[in-house]
Amino acid sequence: MSEAGSGWSDERVELLKKLWSEGLSASQIATAMGGVTRNAVIGKVHRLGLSGRAKSTSGGAQKPRKSVSVAAPRAATTNARATASIPLVQGNTALAAVAVAPERPQGMPAPAAVAAVATSPAIAAPESQRVTIMELRENMCRWPMGDPTSADFCFCGNRTTPGIPYCTFHSRIAYQPPERRRDRRSN
DNA sequence: CCCTGATTCGC
């Protein structure tokens, strides 16, 4: 255990592949996963032999500029690109949403548990700023909201305590004490 | 100046 953000675990590599294949840029992926920089993501992508999605040398890559959303326009449906080289796991969108959560600290419950929390009926979460990846800063809560493959994907964005990836509210969800995690609230 | 991925190169 005790894995921090670094170290490419299987889950992390899977998520990386998935997001990359869906058209997210390296910086988006890096920010979403937390604990890694876009360089790290790119480096890993290349080491995995996944490159070639975007054409090099240029800005053909920066379409997302027009709209800030994270969004993969048509995800895996349209382009044969998906079948080209990426296995692209299908049907686990929810898992992806969970996996997008940053490095899982020691106290973090299993992904499934978090998924349940994240998708539970929403009571009174503090109003989230609903910021996109581009607007996320270090001191903003990066609790994922929505489907990472969808255009409405964004983050909570509320203020965080330095060093903590989530706002106080989402920290309570993310760092549930083992004993008390029965009564969890959602965002 | 913002961004993109690609590559190099020290660790």
Next chain:
DNA sequence: GCGAATCAGG
């Protein structure tokens, strides 16, 4: 293997 620094471009 990893990722910061750098490169090359939009």
